[in-house]
Amino acid sequence: MTDRTALADAANLEDLRELLNPLEFMAGWNKHEPSLWKEPRTQFRPFMWHYGDAKAGLDAAGRLINAEQAERRNLFMVNPIEGNHYASLRTLVTAYQMILPGETARTHRHSPNALRLVMDVADKCYTIVDGIRIDMEPGDVLLTPGMSWHGHGNDGSRPGYWIDYLDVPLVHLLEPMFFDLWDGLQPVEQTTRDHPFVFTLASTRAQLKDAKTDDYGRKRIQLDAPSMPTTALYMQELLAGQSTRTLRSTENQIISVVSGRGTTQAGGETFQWERGDTIVLPTWNAVRHTASEDALLFCVSDLPVHEKLGFARLQAED
Ligand code: GTQ
Ligand code: FE2
Numbered sequence: 001m002t003d004r005t006a007l008a009d010a011a012n013l014e015d016l017r018e019l020l021n022p023l024e025f026m027a028g029w030n031k032h033e034p035s036l037w038k039e040p041r042t043q044f045r046p047f048m049w050h051y052g053d054a055k056a057g058l059d060a061a062g063r064l065i066n067a068e069q070a071e072r073r074n075l076f077m078v079n080p081i082e083g084n085h086y087a088s089l090r091t092l093v094t095a096y097q098m099i100l101p102g103e104t105a106r107t108h109r110h111s112p113n114a115l116r117l118v119m120d121v122a123d124k125c126y127t128i129v130d131g132i133r134i135d136m137e138p139g140d141v142l143l144t145p146g147m148s149w150h151g152h153g154n155d156g157s158r159p160g161y162w163i164d165y166l167d168v169p170l171v172h173l174l175e176p177m178f179f180d181l182w183d184g185l186q187p188v189e190q191t192t193r194d195h196p197f198v199f200t201l202a203s204t205r206a207q208l209k210d211a212k213t214d215d216y217g218r219k220r221i222q223l224d225a226p227s228m229p230t231t232a233l234y235m236q237e238l239l240a241g242q243s244t245r246t247l248r249s250t251e252n253q254i255i256s257v258v259s260g261r262g263t264t265q266a267g268g269e270t271f272q273w274e275r276g277d278t279i280v281l282p283t284w285n286a287v288r289h290t291a292s293e294d295a296l297l298f299c300v301s302d303l304p305v306h307e308k309l310g311f312a313r314l315q316a317e318d
Contacts, residue, residue, distance in 0.1 A: 002023060003019075006019060007019045007020075013027075013029075017030060039284060040250060040283045040284035041284070042090065042282040042283050042284065043081050043082075043084075044079050044081060044084075044087075044089055044090055044252075044280070044282035044283075045079060045080060045081055045267065045282065046264075046266035046267040046269060046271070046279065046280065046281055046282060046285055046287075047077075047079060047080060047279070047280050048264075048271040048273060048277055048278065048279045048280075049077045049096075049277065049278050050276075050277050051096070051119065051257075051274075051275065051276025051277050051278070052276070054075050054096035054161075054276075055096070055098075055120075055161060055276075057075055057096075058073060058075060058096060058097075058098035058159075058161065059098070059159070061073050061075075061098070062098060062100050062159060066100075066103065067099060067100070067103040067104065067105045067106075068106070071105070071106070071108075072095075072097055072105055072164075073097060073098050073099065073100075073105075074095040074096060074097040074098075074164060075095055075096045075097075076088070076093060076094075076095045077093075077094050077095060077096075077278060077280065079280060079282075086168075086169070087168075087169040087172075088169075088254060088280045089169070089252040089253075089254065089280050089281075089282055089302075090169060090170075090173075090252055090282065090283070091167060091169050091170040091173070091230075091252050091302040091305065092165060092166070092167055092168075092169060092170070092231075092252055092254055092280075092300065092302060093165075093166050093168050093169055094163060094164065094165050094166075094254050094256075094278055094280070094300070095163070095164045095166075096161065096162075096163055096164075096278075097116075097161070097162055097163070097164050098159050098160065098161050099125065099152055099153070099154045099159065099160045100154060100159050101154050101155075101156055101157050101158060101159065102154065102155075103153070103154055104151060104152065104153040104154075104184075104185045105151055105152040105153070106151050106181065106182060106183075106184055106185055107128065107149050107150060107151030107181075107182035107184070107185050107186040108149070108150070108151070108179065108180060108181050108182060109147050109148060109149045109150065109179070109180050109182075110146070110147070110177070110178065110179040110180075111146045111147055111171055111176055111177055111178040111179070112146060112166050112167050112168045112170075112171045112177070113143075113144075113145050113146045113166065113167050113228045113229075113230055113231060114143075114144045114145075114150070114164060114165065114166045115141060115142060115143045115144065115164070115165050115166075115225075115228065115231070115233070115300070116140075116141070116142045116144075116162045116163060116164050116165070117139075117140070117141055117162060117163045117165075117256055117258070117298050118136045118137060118138055118139060118140040118141075118142065118160075118162045119138060119161045119162050119163060119276050120138060120159075120160070120161045121136045121137070121138060121154075121156070121158075121160035121161070121162070122156045122157065122158040122160070123135070123156050124154065124155035124156035125152075125153070125154045125155075125156055125160035126152070126153050126154075126155075127142055127144070127150060127151070127152045127153075128149075128150065128151050128152075128153070128185065128186050128188055129142075129143075129144050129148050129149070129150045129197055130148050130149050130150075130186075131149070131186055131187065131188065131189035131190065132188075132189065132190050132191070132192060132195060132197075133188040133190070133191040133192075134191075134192070134193060134195065134197070134198055135191070135193060136160060136162070137193075137200065137201070138201065139200070139201025139204070139258055140198065140199065140200055140201065141198075141199040141204075141223055141233060141298065142197060142198055142199075143196075143197040143198075143225055143227060143228060144197070145197070145225075145227040145228050146228075147178070149182060149186050151182065151185045151186055153185060163256050163276075163278060165231070165254060165300045167230045167231060167302070170230060170302065170305065196225075196227065197227070199223045199233075201258070204221065204223075204235045204296075205296075207221045207235075208220075208221055208235065208237050208296075211237070216244075216245055216247055216314070216316055217244050217245040217316075218236055218244060219236065219237045219238070220234045220235060220236035220237065220299075221234065221235050222234050223235065229304060229308075230302060230304060230305050231300055231301065231302060231304065232251075232300075232301045232302075232303045232304050233298070233299070233300055233301075234298070234299040234301070235258070235296060235297070235298055235299075236289075236296070236297045236298075236299060237294075237295070237296055237297075238260070238262065238289055238290075238291040238294075238295045238296075238297065239291060239294050239295075240260075240291055240292060240293050240294050240295075241291065241292075242290070242291055243288060243289065243290040243291075244287075244288055244289045244290075245288070245316045245317075245318050246265075246286050246287065246288040246316065246317040246318045247286070247287055247288075247314065247315070247316055247317065248284055248285065248286050248287070248314070248315050248316075248317055249283070249284070249287075249303070249312075249313065249314040249315075250283050250284060250306050250311055250312055250313045250314070251283065251301045251302055251303040251306055251312070251314075252280075252281070252282055252283050252301065252302045253280070253281040253287075253299055253300070253301045253302075254278060254279070254280050254281070254299070254300045254301075255278065255279045255280075255281065255289075255297050255298065255299050256276070256277070256278045256279075256297070256298045256300075257273050257274060257275050257276060257277045257278075257295065257296075257297060257298075258275070258295075258296040258297065258298050259275055259294070259295060259296045260274075260275070260291055260292075260293045260294050260295025260296060261273065261274045261275075261291070261292050261293040261295065262289060262290050262291035262292050262293070262295050263289070263290050263292070264279055264281075264287065264288070264289050264290075265286075265287070265288045265290075266279075266281055266285045266286070266287045266288075267285045286317045
């Protein structure tokens with residue numbers, strides 16, 4: 001039992017601290033470090049990974065490990081900060097994945113939401129989501145919302161490469177993780193590409209034709225994904241010679257290059273990108289993109305989380 005009289009009668013702050021310690025209280029005036037600060041200051045760094053490096057690494061992995069052993073043959077893009085071994089950003093993780101001809105990546109489901117941007121696939125690469133087979137085409141964005149069964153297969157003659165995006169780090173923070181395995185690949189009940197989980201490059205390009213540039217200088221469309229409440233998806237067009245404004249936002253963003261070349265300035269660094277490269281942009285970095293060739297950028301953002309919680313802020317710095 002606590003000696004509450006001794007506690008109540010503590011003669012000085014030093015004694016009080018000693019008495020509070022074993023009760024697992026920490027006096028606010030003894031804080032080791034501030035708990036509040038003026039504006040966002042994340043540990044996560046802006047960083048870029050090259051698709052060419054990932055492809056070479058995945059090709060090696062294709063010789064060295066099969067899809068059954070690996071569950072998924074993927075290369076996670078791990079933010080190079082101390083103590084981090086997984087996350088690309090505070091809330092999101094991204095990975096390059098490859099599947100060889102004749103392979104299947106068995107069906108599973110998990111509470112984290114996942115989606116893919118298809119990079120290089122010949123025909124007969126597919127994903128099966130809740131029994132619906134979707135054949136992959138380059139530039140597709142394919143959704144696998146939380147707890148939907150999903151597995152992949154390749155009946156073609158060439159490896160298939162794509163980029164995965166998941167909100168696993170957010171689920172790690174909040175801790176509602178659930179994960180189940182199917183025995184093998186879920187049987188196909190239906191084959192279609194006309195589904196709310198499928199966004200084709202052709203429809204993206206058609207919609208962009210009519211898109212207006214917003215007040216922040218972004219010509220982009222949103223891929224409407226109400227099944228994925230944590231993430232907002234955009235396709236942004238930037239023509240050769242154009243730059244965006246310099247923007248700061250509370251959101252954490254991942255950008256992958258669907259086509260074109262250019263540079264991104266963030267956190268005092270300049271990243272030079274080309275098709276398939278992926279850049280992570282942690283909260284509150286001033287970011288500016290410039291295209292040297294007509295470019296299409298795919299953006300995955302945790303903005304809906306910030307909006308729902310009332311934390312979203314966006315400002316132009318120029
Ligand atoms: O394809 O289901 O890159 O569950 C990471 C986790 C891909 C997938 C990843 C996954 C998947
Ligand atoms: Fe998965």
